[in-house]
Amino acid sequence: MFSGGNSFKLPYAPSEFMDSNVLDSLFDSTTSVSSTTSSSSRTKESFQKRLLKRKRKPTQLPMLDPDTVSLRSLEEFVGDLRKTNKRLSLPRLSSVSELLSPMRDRVLNIMCTQKSTTTIHQDLKLQTNKKSLLPTSAIKKFRCSTWSETCDETLKQTMSEHEVERQNVIYELISEEEKIVENLGLAQRVYRNGMKTLNILSDDELKKIFGPLEDILPLHEDLLYRLKPKYGASIDAVGNIYLEWFQRIRSSYVSYCSNLINAKELLDQKRQNVRVEDYLQRCTDSGFSRKLDLWDFLDQPRSRLMKYPIVFKRIQKRTKDGHEDKRILLETINFVEELIDDVSQAISAALCTNVIQRLIYTSDEQKNSLINKQTKLLCQGELKNTRGQKLHVFLFEEILLFTRIATRNDVKCYQLTNYPIPIELLLIEDLEDGCKIQELNTGSFSRTLSGTKQARNVFRCSTIENNSSDGRITSITLQARDVYDKQQWIQAFKNVKNIVEITKNSILK
The missing domain is CATH 2.30.29.30 (Pleckstrin-homology domain (PH domain)/Phosphotyrosine-binding domain (PTB))
Incomplete structure (x- = not known):
């Protein structure tokens, strides 16, 4: 079986699970055929080395002995564990109200993380190289804050500096009317209709909190329709429009503002309800509310009414003498101040009634x-x-x-x-x-x-x-x-x- 003094050949390949005793017995059986010399011991050592080298590495992770773990082996073990892939799970939505922030923002943030860094860098590079597809006028309209930034330069050059300031104040007045229409619409659609759809509050409670809101909103929408000019155009007069409008809203405004006392008290009481507080907090955290509370939306008609005299005086001060709007604005100021007095008296009477009804006599x-x-x-x-x-x-x-x-x-x-x-x-x-x-x-x-x-x-x-x-x-x-x-x-x-x-x-x- 031997072809030389230092090499031999087994009739079969040794198993990888063979222990040292079997190897010794096998070696002894083969060496009994040949003479016992000093080369046999060297052959046995070389055979054991070659046989151990042929063993396969275990496929499973090694079990670490806490007494013999080194820093290098620990790093390799932890590194292998970190290579496991994890599925990205999205949070489940249990109700319609969870579509509002912060749950909505959380879902969007998780989805946005799936974009690769390479794609983001490519998009940024393309955006910096491309020219903006929006026209200059559209960008100017989006960023403008005064009338002088929106009007045609040719029209602006035909006006005096005093008239430009007057148009800026009128533009500010109309911008505030746009905001109050938007805010009252949000209060009606998102807050009132939302809590009604989800059965958070009863119809009677919603009526007490929101009052005659459905009567106030159409009045402001009609005013905005009559005031709002074409983009960049000037407005010659606003006094007559507001004077007629204040005469129409007198009874509705007194009724709405006098209800605010009871509305605020009931709203604070209902906040103790977990569902009510959760819905209102989600709405406040959402982007559409601009961090405003429901009470901020409900109180806007009253607070806006108190600011009208100041804005009208600014417009009248910048209106040239002899202009018809200068006289009508003075009448409008007097009328709106009378309306403010009526609203204040109605609110004070409602507050007195509320306090007197809650007195306890010992x-x-x-x-x-x-x-x-x-x-x-x-x-x-x-x-x-x-x-x-x-x-x-x-x-x-x-x-x-x-x-x-x-x-x-x-x-x-x-x-x-x-x-x-x-x-x-x-x-x-x-x-x-x-x-x-x-x-x-x-x-x-x-x-x-x-x-x-x-x-x-x-x-x-x-x-x-x-x-x-x-x-x-x-x-x-x-x-x-x-x-x-x-x-x-x-x-x-x-x-x-x-x-x-x-x-x-x-x-x-």
Whole structure:
């Protein structure tokens, strides 16, 4: 079987699973045929080396012994695991509302990551080399912010600088009308119709929150249709258009704005519902809302009405003498100011009704016949008494109420803490900072007054002793938040006292 002294040939190929004992026995059986020499040991060593080299590498990942792992072997092992491919899964949408951001933005971001870097670089390179296919006029129209940027240069050269400024203000006026039409449309389509379709709120709740919105939106659409000129053209007059429009919207605007008080309160209450808050938050996070809340859309007609006189005065100031629009704009300003007064009175009456309906009396002696007659709330806010308790104070036209906020059946209410003071009997005393107050009691406020820190922003409300009808003397010391807050309250007290004196004198005459 041997062809030489140092080489031999097996009748079969050794198995890769053969252990060292089998190899030794096989070698011993073959060496028994030949003579035992020193070359046999060398042949055995070379045979074992060649046989071990012929073993195949295992296909599976090696099991690492924690005692013998090296840094290199660990890197190779982790690198092999990272080479596994993972499928990209998109989030599932469980409702229509999830199509709104942030879920929509998340889906789009995941889909956008599938683009390769090479394709993006190629697109950028092509965009930089190509010329824009949009005409210059279209780009100018998209970026413009004033009328002078949109008009024809030939038309602009025929106008004076004063007239160009007037056209810019009119253009700003029309741009604001476009925004309010768009925002009211979003409030109706996305918010009201969306919550109705998804059964988030009932029809009665939606009617209370949105009020006569379907009556306000067509009025603004009609105004925009009558105002909006052709692109780049000038507008000669706007006063007559607005004067007729304000006369048409008077009743609708008073009704809509007076409903805002109850709408805001119901909206805040319904935000406690998880579905309502989730839907409103998704709408706010979406791009179409421009980070505006639903209340911002609902309050736009009222806030826009308050700005009309300022814009009309700017237009009238830039209108040349003798122009018909200069006289009509003055009439329009007077009319819109009267409309603002009507809206303010309606809102104040609705607010008074809302507050009075939520009053809680701890005793029958706190009930005063003047409370239910109030139609104007002059001032309200938070003040502290001598015990450091927070009080919510209401200054009506004829009476002053001291309350604290309470909750009854998940409804915000106002519980009276002191006897009401009629304005006719009210006496206001402005206390200096650091003064000593006799009616001190336990509490943070009393410790502040009696300790090293000086008392600041303090005043006293009391009744006139001789004029008290039932002999009861009411006195309460209050602390404002800061100097500015204290001045506002003192001034409000002076104004309401003057109104009462004027009314009293007119009756006596």
